[in-house]
Amino acid sequence: xxxxxxVLAGDRLALARLLTRLEDEDSRGEAVLAELYPHARHAxxxxxxxxPGTGKSTLVNQAVRWCRQNxxxxxxxxxxxxxSPFSGGAILGDRIRMRxxxxxxxxxxxxxASRGALGGLARGTAAFVDALIAAGYERLFIExxxxxxxxxxxxxxxxxxxxxxxPGMGDEIQAIKAGILEIxxxxxxxxxxxxxAQAAVQALHASLGLAKRPxxxxxxxxxxxxxxxxxxxxxxxxxxxxxxDHLHDSGEGEARDRARAAxxxxxxLHHCLAERFRRELADGRFxxxxxxxxxxxxxxxQAAADLIGERP
Amino acid sequence: xxxxxxxxxxxxxxxxxxxxxxxxxxxxxDAGMEVIxxxxxxxxxMIAEAALQEDVDxxxxxxxxxxxxxxxxxxxxxxxxxxxxxxxVLLGGIIPDEDIPLLKEMGVAAIFGPGANTEAIIRAxxxxxxxxxxxx
Numbered sequence: 001x002x003x004x005x006x007v008l009a010g011d012r013l014a015l016a017r018l019l020t021r022l023e024d025e026d027s028r029g030e031a032v033l034a035e036l037y038p039h040a041r042h043a044x045x046x047x048x049x050x051x052p053g054t055g056k057s058t059l060v061n062q063a064v065r066w067c068r069q070n071x072x073x074x075x076x077x078x079x080x081x082x083x084s085p086f087s088g089g090a091i092l093g094d095r096i097r098m099r100x101x102x103x104x105x106x107x108x109x110x111x112x113a114s115r116g117a118l119g120g121l122a123r124g125t126a127a128f129v130d131a132l133i134a135a136g137y138e139r140l141f142i143e144x145x146x147x148x149x150x151x152x153x154x155x156x157x158x159x160x161x162x163x164x165x166x167p168g169m170g171d172e173i174q175a176i177k178a179g180i181l182e183i184x185x186x187x188x189x190x191x192x193x194x195x196x197a198q199a200a201v202q203a204l205h206a207s208l209g210l211a212k213r214p215x216x217x218x219x220x221x222x223x224x225x226x227x228x229x230x231x232x233x234x235x236x237x238x239x240x241x242x243x244x245d246h247l248h249d250s251g252e253g254e255a256r257d258r259a260r261a262a263x264x265x266x267x268x269l270h271h272c273l274a275e276r277f278r279r280e281l282a283d284g285r286f287x288x289x290x291x292x293x294x295x296x297x298x299x300x301x302q303a304a305a306d307l308i309g310e311r312p
Numbered sequence: 313x314x315x316x317x318x319x320x321x322x323x324x325x326x327x328x329x330x331x332x333x334x335x336x337x338x339x340x341x342d343a344g345m346e347v348i349x350x351x352x353x354x355x356x357x358m359i360a361e362a363a364l365q366e367d368v369d370x371x372x373x374x375x376x377x378x379x380x381x382x383x384x385x386x387x388x389x390x391x392x393x394x395x396x397x398x399x400x401v402l403l404g405g406i407i408p409d410e411d412i413p414l415l416k417e418m419g420v421a422a423i424f425g426p427g428a429n430t431e432a433i434i435r436a437x438x439x440x441x442x443x444x445x446x447x448x
Contacts, residue, residue, distance in 0.1 A: 013395050016367035024315055088316070089341035095362060096351035102358040109365055113316075113346045 003028075004035035007135050012108065015135050019110055022127040033127055036134035043133040044244050045140045047158030049120060049180055052146025054166040055190040057097035058227040059236075060141045064101055066237050067139050076108045076137035077101075078128050080121050082145045083113040090114075094143060108137060120144035120151030123271075126264055129157060147180060155183035156263050159253060160243045162186045162236070165204065168196035181207060184220050186239045192224035192232065218246050281307065317345040317441055320368045322359045323352050324387065327377035332404060332426075336372060339430040340437060356383055360390035363399055369441045370400040370421075380407055380415070388419050400440035404428065 006014035021029025046063075048056050060077055067075045079094035092111035101107045110132075114122045121144055132140055144154050155161045163184035181187070181204070189200045204222050213219060221239045225232030247253030278286065289303035298306070321337045323330050330352055337347045348366050350359070363371050371391075375383060384403060391399055403415060404424040412423050421440035424433055 013364055016365055020318070020367045083346075084341060087342050087344045089344045090346045091337055091341050092346060092348045093351075095348060099351060099354075099358070102354075102361060109362075111348050111366060115316075 004032045007032070007036060007131065008039065010136065015108070015131065016110070018131055019128055022131060023112065023115075023122070023124040025124070029127075033130060037130060039134035040130040041133070043138050043140055044160065045129060045133075045142060045158045046240060047142045047144070047154035047161040048164060049144040049147045049151065049154050049161065049183075050164035050188075051166065054146075054164045055227045056143050056146075056164050057094040059162075059164060059188070059190055059225060059233075060094075060143050061098045061100055062225075062227050062230050062233045063237060063240075064098070064107060064139075064141060065230075066233050068104060068106055070237075072106075072139050074106050074108070074135075074137045075139045075141070076110070076132040077141045077143065078110055078112055078125060078132070079143045080112045080114055080125065080145050083115050085116070088115075108132065108135075114145055117153075118151075119153030120147040121153050121157065126157055152180060152183050156260060159247055159256065160185045160240050162188060162240065164188045164190050165200055166191050167194045167200050185218065185243045186236065187220050187222045188232075188236060189222070189224045190227050193226050197224060216250070218243060218250075218252075277308075285310075317370070317437070318348065318366060318368045319345050319370045319372060319437060320348045320350065320359065320363050320366060321372045321374070322350050322354050322362070323374050324354050324356055324359060324383045325375060325377045325379045326353060327375070328352055329376055330374065332376070333372075333374040336374070336404065336430070336433060339434060340372075343434045343438075345437070356387035356390050359387055360394060360396070363391065364394055364396060368399060369444075370402060370437055372402045372404065372437070375403065375405040375407070378406065380405065381411060384415060384420060385418055398445050400437075400444045402433075402436060402440060404433070 003014050003018055007018055018029060018032055022033060048060055050056055057079065064075050064077060081090055081092045081094060083090040090113035092113060094111055095109060098109055101109065110128065112122050112125060112128065117123050125142065129140060129142065142154055142158055144151055161183050163180050167189060187204055189197050191197065201222055201224060208220060223232060223236050223239060225236055247256065285307065289307055292298040293300050293303050319340055321333050323333050337349050340347045348362065348368065350362050359371060373384065380403065388401060400421045401419065402422045403420050407423055407425060415423060422436040
């Protein structure tokens with residue numbers, strides 16, 4: 001079958017199929033990823049997050065174009081949109097803003113539904129990143145669902161996190177300053193031609209100015225862009241590249257990579273243990289305990305302890 | 313996890329009216345499918361490439377311009393040329409009756425005109441995917 005060889009040889013259909021298997025948690029996908037994983041090392045992972053409607057997809061479209069015009073041979077995009085909590089279905093519409101990128105064989109775009117994950121990404125996003133890097137994509141853009149405060153998973157997965165804000169955030173900046181602002185390596189106020197952009201920049205400066213940083217550490221620049229026209233994209237990508245160099249020179253990049261390994265192993269353990277535990281429970285025991293919690297006979301912690309205590 | 317149906321909804325050609333395509337996208341989403349919507353004015357090449365990268369099970373085309381006899385064969389040819397023979401292709405829009413047998417012969421799984429029942433369209437996607445040869 002040789003799906004791993006096909007992916008390494010640059011077969012895009014094989015890559016697309018592998019991504020589907022990884023997303024569906026098909027064990028054949030995991031086996032292929034295990035073969036590819038040693039190759040999933042050298043790339044620059046750029047996370048792009050921010051509230052809905054700030055122009056993340058349009059910005060990614062321009063940034064990818066810039067990368068291709070500036071000597072990068074293979075650039076990939078993973079664009080995550082939310083799944084419906086009711087039907088489980090999803091509309092994945094980020095490609096609408098990326099139509100400029102069509103027809104370029106150096107670009108691979110994959111849309112992903114969040115499938116119930118809450119951190120702004122999907123459970124399979126990390127595996128997608130590995131597969132794309134192994135396939136030779138040297139720059140990866142990971143675009144989250146429209147995110148507000150708690151969707152900070154992307155910072156654990158990316159080397160450089162770009163937080164995109166829109167004009168007219170005003171006091172809302174205050175509301176989010178404990179959230180995604182803290183994970184920003186580069187801050188962007190997009191739609192800078194609209195009223196309120198300068199106020200947003202000032203509010204971000206005020207908010208970041210309060211943060212205490214050790215000497216020699218990275219200080220997130222605040223930039224303005226008009227993604228629709230491409231204005232400011234060059235400066236944005238220069239800042240992103242400077243951050244990559246900083247990660248390399250300071251050793252922070254390696255520290256992040258190690259932290260990423262720890263986070264992912266821990267997440268995988270949680271997932272596998274929970275799955276295995278559920279499989280080993282006698283039929284109906286989980287539902288019994290749900291009922292007990294529902295009737296307030298037990299707290300969730302008591303019910304969990306009881307289930308764990310009776311495990312064979 | 314059960315395999316989720318992934319569907320690409322695309323508007324090839326030059327007509328600028330995508331309300332129908334959006335209604336269908338929404339209905340398929342509500343039926344639990346993951347729907348990639350690519351927007352207006354797509355060439356058959358763009359659609360085939362998006363279908364490949366997204367590894368979809370089916371492509372739904374909306375054509376109102378009358379250019380379906382030019383666009384659909386080109387898309388089918390592109391898909392087959394890329395090894396995407398397993399991708400079911402469905403068509404909606406303003407399609408004259410006399411073209412329907414020809415399009416079906418080319419390999420279009422189902423064709424719907426204005427006012428088609430969304431339940432029937434959802435079923436047609438499910439059946440077309442079930443009937444098409446699976447990718448290995």
